[in-house]
Amino acid sequence: MELKEQTRKIIFLTAALFCLMPFMSAPLALLLGLIMAQLIKHPYPELSHKATNWLLKVSVVGLGFGMNVFAAMKAGKEGVLFTVASIAGVLILGFILGKIFKIGDKTSYLISAGTAICGGSAIAALSPVMKAEEKDISVSLGIVFILNSVALFLFPMIGHALDLTQSQFGMWCAIAIHDTSSVVGAASKYGTEALQIATTVKLARALWIVPLAFGTAFLFKSDRCKVQLPYFIGLFILAMLSNTYLPFVAVLSPYIVSIAKVGLTLTLFLIGSGLSFKVVRVVGVKPFLQGLILWLAISGASLWAIMTLC
Numbered sequence: 001m002e003l004k005e006q007t008r009k010i011i012f013l014t015a016a017l018f019c020l021m022p023f024m025s026a027p028l029a030l031l032l033g034l035i036m037a038q039l040i041k042h043p044y045p046e047l048s049h050k051a052t053n054w055l056l057k058v059s060v061v062g063l064g065f066g067m068n069v070f071a072a073m074k075a076g077k078e079g080v081l082f083t084v085a086s087i088a089g090v091l092i093l094g095f096i097l098g099k100i101f102k103i104g105d106k107t108s109y110l111i112s113a114g115t116a117i118c119g120g121s122a123i124a125a126l127s128p129v130m131k132a133e134e135k136d137i138s139v140s141l142g143i144v145f146i147l148n149s150v151a152l153f154l155f156p157m158i159g160h161a162l163d164l165t166q167s168q169f170g171m172w173c174a175i176a177i178h179d180t181s182s183v184v185g186a187a188s189k190y191g192t193e194a195l196q197i198a199t200t201v202k203l204a205r206a207l208w209i210v211p212l213a214f215g216t217a218f219l220f221k222s223d224r225c226k227v228q229l230p231y232f233i234g235l236f237i238l239a240m241l242s243n244t245y246l247p248f249v250a251v252l253s254p255y256i257v258s259i260a261k262v263g264l265t266l267t268l269f270l271i272g273s274g275l276s277f278k279v280v281r282v283v284g285v286k287p288f289l290q291g292l293i294l295w296l297a298i299s300g301a302s303l304w305a306i307m308t309l310c
Contacts, residue, residue: 008043012036012273019269020262026185027152029265033272034149048270055267056181057232060199062260063184064239065253067196082302083205086175087212090116090298097293101286106132109216110140111287115294118206119144119178125209130220142283143291145275148182151295152268155186158303166190168306170197174205175306176299181267188261203233 015036019029042048094112098105110132114123120141127137155177159169169190177183180202187198242249 005043008040011040012043015273016266016269019266024265026188026265026268027156029269030149030152030185030272033269034275036273037276042273042276045274048274052267052270052274055263055270057235059260059263059267060180060184060203061232061235061239062256062263063195063199064236065243065249065260066192066257067200067240067243069237069240069244071196080204082171082175082305083201083208085305086298086302087116087205087208089301090294093297094290094294097290101290103287103290104136106130106136106220107139107287108290109219110136111143111291112294113212113216114140114144114178115291115298117208117212118180118202119148119182121180121206122209122212126213126216129213129216138279139283139287140291142275142279143288144178145271145279146283146288147291147295148177148179149272149275151177151299152182152185156189159190162303162307164307166193167197170194171201172299172303172306173198174201175302176295178295179271180206181264181271184264185268188264199236203236206233 015032018024019032036042091112094108094115097103098108098112101108103111109130110123110127113126114120116122123137123140123144126132155169155173159172164172170187170193173183173187173190173194174197177186180199183198183202184195187195243253244250
């Protein structure tokens with residue numbers, strides 16, 4: 001029997017407040033959200049989607065206050081080669097897999113772009129440019145959310161098992177995990193240096209949405225090149241500059257970073273709460289196989305490259 005709406009709201013809000021507690025980690029918050037999604041119908045689906053988008057951006061900017069601009073530039077420079085190679089490789093392999101599995105061109109392209117750059121953000125930015133339908137967007141987003149959830153738990157375990165350094169793990173997270181939220185969640189569990197490298201490389205990677213949008217418009221013969229620029233990346237850079245050069249900001253930075261981590265934990269709870277079995281069913285086998293193969297390919301290849309070259 002379905003719970004009354006008021007009861008569902010109370011349970012949901014109680015779980016959300018629980019995620020604000022100091023002992024809650026990002027993976028636990030995601031797990032709690034996933035459990036909630038299976039047990040009760042989401043009482044605030046639209047509000048949760050908007051809050052997730054806003055909270056993620058604010059949290060990422062807040063994390064910038066804990067970073068030094070010189071260390072960030074070094075990390076970003078080291079990640080450029082991996083970024084270019086992995087984006088090109090994933091898009092080419094995604095095109096081939098789409099043809100093999102006979103998946104619709106737009107669905108296949110969104111899955112590939114989401115895997116190559118930054119998950120849901122890339123899908124949301126590119127879908128209007130290529131005039132994607134609701135089904136294309138839903139399927140590709142569903143695949144990204146499912147694999148992100150797995151990565152958040154799996155990556156730190158693999159990192160510790162292989163004895164990856166903070167630098168290696170941060171780089172691997174930024175390249176192989178789709179969404180910024182899960183990248184930051186996994187890296188923050190691994191260590192402070194891993195978090196700094198992962199966040200910097202991932203946000204630098206997100207800037208590739210812009211040239212890819214123009215390429216997408218040409219590929220799908222669209223005259224719509226309007227793409228939402230990830231403005232919060234600029235705010236993230238300003239936060240790093242402030243922490244590096246303004247002493248009074250540096251004093252406050254630890255408190256801002258603590259609040260930002262709580263915001264990220266709540267963000268992952270909200271993401272998990274929207275991932276019900278209904279979403280999983282919508283995905284379908286062939287598109288999911290494409291997303292899984294692409295994710296395994298980029299995860300394995302980037303891990304090998306990082307362990308060999310870094």
